[in-house]
Amino acid sequence: MKINEKGSHLDHLLRQTRVHHVQLSSMADVKANMMLTLASLVITFSIRYLTDPILRWPVFALVFFCLITIFAAAYAVMPKGGRQEPLDPKRPNGDILFFGNFVTLTYDEFVSAMEIVMAEPGQVYEAQVREIYELGLFLATKKYRYIRIAYAMFILGLIVSGIVFLIVELTMVVQ
Structure with a gap:
């Protein structure tokens, strides 16, 4: 990354963006x-109504959508699993600042990789920009995506449950 002029304004920009991303992650x-x-x-409060002949199907729909909500919300906050591709300590082109990426390195390899990054201001800024980008990507594609799904499923569950309740009530009135 080419930086024409170093300055505190760049440091402030990167620091503020990183803080903003961490706050968004915490909010998520x-x-x-x-x-x-x-x-x-x-x-918990609905389960007891499953034996009621009028409320059985609306409650079943509500519980079903609440379970989907729980799975989506839990997945949103679940730590990323799996093995990361190991970083090359001689060419740390991955996000060396994120712990999930450098855990495959020994301490000496990590120090060597950090020395390479810190040898030139442009590389320091590039490492920070890469970290900000990857954190933003993670927030957009995982955390907030699945939280949106959780909210949508909960709202849909309320709507479907209400519609099913109306259908059951109208069916009872007709009979």
């Missing part, structure tokens, strides 16, 4: 926790 965790709690409470 709180939202996912809210959805987990809410859906769990709805299931």
